[in-house]
Amino acid sequence: MFSLRLCSKKPFSTFISTSSPPRLINWQHLPRTRHLRQLEDRCLQRCYAQVAKKPISKPTLSPAEQAKQQAKAAAATAGSKHYEVAERLLIYHAGTGRITFLAMVKVTTLFLGAFFTFIVVPGYVKAEKPEWETLGVALCGLIPLFFVAYTTSPFVSHIYIHLPPVARVSRPVLERFIHALPPSTEFTLTTMSAIAKPRYSTMQVGHLRPAKRRFGIVNYVRDAEGAIAENETRKWYNLRAMTKFGVQEAGVEKKKLKGKKGKDLTEAWIWDVAKSKIEKRAVTEKAA
Template sequence: MFSLRLCSKKPFASLTSLSSPSGLINRQNLIRARHLQPIESKCLFRRCYAQLPKKPISKPNLSAVEQAKQQAKVAAANVGSKHYDIAERLLIYHAGTGRITFLAMVKVTTLFLGAFFTFVVVPGYIKAEKPEWETVGVALCGLIPLIFVAYTTSPFVTHIYIHLPPAARTSRPVLERFIHSALPPSTELTLTTMSAIAKPRYSTMQAGHLRPSNRRFGIVNYVRDAEDAMAENETRKWYNLRAMSKFGVQEVRPQKKKVKGKKSKDLTEAWIWDALKDKIEKRAVVDSGKAA
């Protein structure tokens, strides 16, 4: 704006004085003109090299194939980067807070009940010299519920996590394409169950080692390859629990619609488990066809 104002003025308009004769130049106006000459040259310099503001270049609409290629290039360039838009481990299944809490309370309650009958009631019966059949019956009252609950609830899966490779963590579209098309059987999964004292147990395996099944009256609907479980047991010490090979993944009810203005606390990527479950079932059908 400053250069435009200076350039709009006429530096030699005041050389001729109104009081002097025509054609004569005032001495004071000459001195002023000497000072205005460099300013005029600067204005001309700025005008010559001034550039108009650049307009945004409109890019042509890319096809879906070209967009996929660009996303693949970005994913390949960001493989060595330490910053990713998606976490390395994603929660893809959650059995529900109500189910998990109720099951943990049942496990702890039956554990205390069995301990009470075994270490308090049975010694009292023995000390009172009760008949043997009564003493055995009291002991079974504490042990049978404990064994039944442990047998029926041990396969219950509370959480399922998927471990993503770096190439699938760059953006959301890349993750969706990886899950729906390029999900390899070597993708690692971590299934969480509960021990007899309601402590979490983690079982890490490949997705290709999991297949559907129907055992324990429908409680177990997924089993792990026996060879894979045996290989994991060889790496464990003798005092550690054996690797889990039977799992029960319950169906989760669809959530209600979100209320506007209310933040959702659910961080489960359930669509990944749905896609993975379909792939496991299709793989089982193909394997059974080959075996037949």
């Protein structure tokens, strides 16, 4: 109450006497006025001072609840947020040397088959050679072509993972998402056609199953239902969806930058986690 009265009281009323002539100071009240001036300063400080806020103690959340909160925040700002992680990550690379060699083999056998089929065989027919010789020459061009196509078509050169906005907030959130890895997460497996052209097969990770076919060349197969659904969306002249894949063990692919150390461009640890989950899911389904 005393401080409020000081705030409302005029402090200079005793400093300038109203009974004295204008512009004359009453020196008798000067010490008291200085004291009141100090009290007024303290009063103003109390009037305009803000009460210090006490820190609110938040309850500690579990890692799962923290991940949910971060996921909700990421979904709320999905349109305007600059994500730290890319939407598509390369998680497997078979190796540049292996891919280049396989592409050269495919193209070479293709030219070889075309040479025997369209050049040598017509020459034998025109020269009226025996039929068994003509057939043997044709097989010399066709057998390598079909053999290479059969054994190399499942070869997977790249694997990409498509991340939802929830997993792209930061690296720790990405690691938690990968270790959980929902079966609906989409993967894109890249293979090569007969002319070494890339073929992209997009599917859910839950549709992949470990297998051992074609003398061990194929080690993963895709559910037939997903392949049938994808074939329905394709034109009649397009190639059918791939169902057999061969993912070989490969080292980490590195790109050497000029003047800098090699930078790893492959998130190989993601494929390692996905591979272990695919195998565990297959064992669980067999046990059930």
